[in-house]
Amino acid sequence: IINVGFGTFVEAAYPFMFASKRVFATALIASTVSGIFVGLFGVKSGVVKNVGLENSNIIGRDYVGGIAGINAGVTTTCYNTGGTVTGNQYVGGLAGANVNTLVGYNQSSVTGQGAPNNTERNGYNVGGLAGLNTGHLVGYNTGEVKGVSRVGGLAGESYGTIKEAGVVIGYNTGNVSGNNCVGGLVGLAAPCNEGDATVIGYNLADVTGL
Numbered sequence: 001i002i003n004v005g006f007g008t009f010v011e012a013a014y015p016f017m018f019a020s021k022r023v024f025a026t027a028l029i030a031s032t033v034s035g036i037f038v039g040l041f042g043v044k045s046g047v048v049k050n051v052g053l054e055n056s057n058i059i060g061r062d063y064v065g066g067i068a069g070i071n072a073g074v075t076t077t078c079y080n081t082g083g084t085v086t087g088n089q090y091v092g093g094l095a096g097a098n099v100n101t102l103v104g105y106n107q108s109s110v111t112g113q114g115a116p117n118n119t120e121r122n123g124y125n126v127g128g129l130a131g132l133n134t135g136h137l138v139g140y141n142t143g144e145v146k147g148v149s150r151v152g153g154l155a156g157e158s159y160g161t162i163k164e165a166g167v168v169i170g171y172n173t174g175n176v177s178g179n180n181c182v183g184g185l186v187g188l189a190a191p192c193n194e195g196d197a198t199v200i201g202y203n204l205a206d207v208t209g210l
Helices: none
Strands: 018-022 036-039 042-045 047-054 057-059 063-064 068-073 075-088 089-092 095-099 101-112 124-127 130-133 136-141 149-152 155-158 168-170 180-183 186-189 199-204
Touching: 042 155, 057 063, 063 075, 063 130, 075 089, 089 101, 089 155, 101 124, 101 130, 124 186, 155 168, 186 199
Parallel strands: 018 047, 036 063, 042 068, 047 075, 057 075, 063 089, 068 095, 075 101, 089 124, 095 130, 101 136, 124 149, 130 155, 136 168, 149 180, 155 186, 168 199
Antiparallel strands: 063 068, 063 095, 089 095, 089 130, 124 130, 124 155, 149 155, 149 186, 180 186
């Protein structure tokens, strides 16, 4: 079942354009059979702008986000507010992973937790905007972010490609907690054997790690 429980869902010429729309979801549960690539769009390419989720509950396993499980296109002026996003790994308020351009804000709580029969990497790569960023990520987060490892107010992990650095710009005011690699903006930036990371912004919230 994919994208079940919308309050209101308006037309989308997916994947080319989804613009100037607001989605009111009192109980949005978006999941595939496997729980992978979960969001308003599972894997999104093309252009998306001016799209919002309000009071929605997003539940999945891997690559879970409010707007997209994986954002591979250009997504701007988007938001997720007043709800929850819950998954195992690669979990973000807007996208589970961003590999292109993502601009927006999150005001929903984001949680990365263990999945049944899966003891590997439970709660890894959890961020207020994106669990993983290898593109350009711009915006702010005010929601609480909780995970185990690689947990950040904006991105759980960020790194670049051979051609250019991964970029994170924005601020965080939501409390962030985890066990290790926990940061107010990014949990882990430019890990070994990966491309460079640029991080610009500030954090005004509590950051707790073990």
